[in-house]
Amino acid sequence: MAVPDHVRDPSEIYRQSFATIRAEADLGRFSAPLADVVIRLIHACGMTDLAGDIVASADLVEAGRAALMAGAPVICDVEMVRHGVIARLMPKANPVICLLGDPRVADLATAKATTRSAAQVDLWSEHMAGAVIAIGNAPTALFRLLELIDAGAPRPAVILGLPVGFVGAAESKDELIANPRGVSYLAVRGRRGGSAMASAAVNALAAGLEGHG
Amino acid sequence: MAVPDHVRDPSEIYRQSFATIRAEADLGRFSAPLADVVIRLIHACGMTDLAGDIVASADLVEAGRAALMAGAPVICDVEMVRHGVIARLMPKANPVICLLGDPRVADLATAKATTRSAAQVDLWSEHMAGAVIAIGNAPTALFRLLELIDAGAPRPAVILGLPVGFVGAAESKDELIANPRGVSYLAVRGRRGGSAMASAAVNALAAGLEGHG
Numbered sequence: 001m002a003v004p005d006h007v008r009d010p011s012e013i014y015r016q017s018f019a020t021i022r023a024e025a026d027l028g029r030f031s032a033p034l035a036d037v038v039i040r041l042i043h044a045c046g047m048t049d050l051a052g053d054i055v056a057s058a059d060l061v062e063a064g065r066a067a068l069m070a071g072a073p074v075i076c077d078v079e080m081v082r083h084g085v086i087a088r089l090m091p092k093a094n095p096v097i098c099l100l101g102d103p104r105v106a107d108l109a110t111a112k113a114t115t116r117s118a119a120q121v122d123l124w125s126e127h128m129a130g131a132v133i134a135i136g137n138a139p140t141a142l143f144r145l146l147e148l149i150d151a152g153a154p155r156p157a158v159i160l161g162l163p164v165g166f167v168g169a170a171e172s173k174d175e176l177i178a179n180p181r182g183v184s185y186l187a188v189r190g191r192r193g194g195s196a197m198a199s200a201a202v203n204a205l206a207a208g209l210e211g212h213g
Numbered sequence: 214m215a216v217p218d219h220v221r222d223p224s225e226i227y228r229q230s231f232a233t234i235r236a237e238a239d240l241g242r243f244s245a246p247l248a249d250v251v252i253r254l255i256h257a258c259g260m261t262d263l264a265g266d267i268v269a270s271a272d273l274v275e276a277g278r279a280a281l282m283a284g285a286p287v288i289c290d291v292e293m294v295r296h297g298v299i300a301r302l303m304p305k306a307n308p309v310i311c312l313l314g315d316p317r318v319a320d321l322a323t324a325k326a327t328t329r330s331a332a333q334v335d336l337w338s339e340h341m342a343g344a345v346i347a348i349g350n351a352p353t354a355l356f357r358l359l360e361l362i363d364a365g366a367p368r369p370a371v372i373l374g375l376p377v378g379f380v381g382a383a384e385s386k387d388e389l390i391a392n393p394r395g396v397s398y399l400a401v402r403g404r405r406g407g408s409a410m411a412s413a414a415v416n417a418l419a420a421g422l423e424g425h426g
Contacts, residue, residue: 002363003356003359003363003388004356004384006352006356006381006385007380007381008325008327008353009326009327010322010328013353013380013381016379016380017378017379017380020380021379043378044377044407045405045407046382046403046405046406046407047404047405079296080293080409080412082296083291083292083293083295083296109223112221113221113222114222115221115223115226116223118221139219140221143216143219150216164257164258164259165230165256166229166230166256167226167233168219168220168226169259171217171219172219190259191259192259192260193259194257194258194259194407194409195293195297196293196377196408196409
């Protein structure tokens with residue numbers, strides 16, 4: 001019984017991973033900067049067919065980079081996303097925020113008969129103008145964000161809409177895609193998504209394919 | 214422009230999610246306790262076909278629960294996994310540990326010409342006897358864990374082997390499955406895996422389908 005030989009060099013692991021993704025994934029319909037984001041999303045989940053479900057506004061990368069360069073905060077729906085964002089890649093030591101653990105959230109969720117994930121979104125307002133928002137878990141959080149924007153909340157620069165699952169994930173992303181509300185966005189159609197993809201999207205906006213975890 | 218009506222009640226969202234998974238996923242080959250773990254893994258990623266790639270030792274749930282009830286620590290390869298573990302579900306306020314940020318890791322990785330993820334595993338020894346280990350990111354960490362067990366390191370109770378990606382993920386999990394080294398395990402064959410699945414597996418061992426995030 002012996003563990004098989006394997007690649008241990010981090011740079012070589014990234015090189016081989018990205019090469020495999022470029023060889024297998026259908027990236028033809030993406031601009032070069034957006035293709036880099038797509039590659040990072042695929043790298044985070046191990047599925048090259050994800051490319052077929054990724055939709056983004058044409059100015060996504062430009063808008064995301066500009067926001068980060070302006071010092072915009074990154075707002076995450078769950079701590080997993082926050083911890084997947086690589087702080088040293090953020091160009092202006094941008095704050096990376098998650099308010100799910102805020103002590104006000106539980107009462108707010110009860111009062112509004114919704115999830116804690118959605119309730120926290122009501123606390124985002126003061127950080128939201130020009131922000132990069134990364135939703136990697138809760139469809140209800142994405143729905144609530146869109147409701148607040150429709151109601152006149154401060155407009156974020158970018159919405160990375162990557163909630164996952166069986167109830168509302170596909171529908172909330174369809175709404176993001178169909179009515180972009182003038183906010184740049186990226187989404188993965190359907191049930192797939194998740195915190196790893198959401199943080200990978202933030203890291204890609206900050207650094208393209210450079211800067212590894 | 215109006216956000217569509219959608220389910221906001223957390224319990225109802227879970228109920229509908231689990232019902233969809235039971236209706237669509239092929240769970241027939243799993244014992245009832247293991248099926249609950251599989252359902253939680255599928256819930257974390259939105260893919261009902263994941264069931265076909267899940268392999269586990271027959272005693273996984275029993276061994277995992279016994280370890281947690283005995284107060285065993287949960288050791289995670291990345292902070293994302295650690296933050297996905299729901300602390301209040303742990304039956305003995307079990308410590309949930311990630312050593313990737315330990316100040317010794319960078320030098321250790323350089324000295325051993327490996328990833329930081331793998332290097333940290335050399336620091337797990339003092340926590341490893343009887344532990345629940347959750348690897349949701351790095352194939353090199355799983356390979357290193359198996360090497361250390363072969364070299365006589367303290368034996369964990371359970372290995373949740375869910376590294377993701379294109380270089381070594383499938384191979385490291387194949388090695389875990391082929392040579393379980395007497396340690397209970399769960400793995401997802403192939404490239405899929407990730408921190409959300411890894412923390413979902415820990416949460417499922419602690420609480421089955423009860424206890425939501």
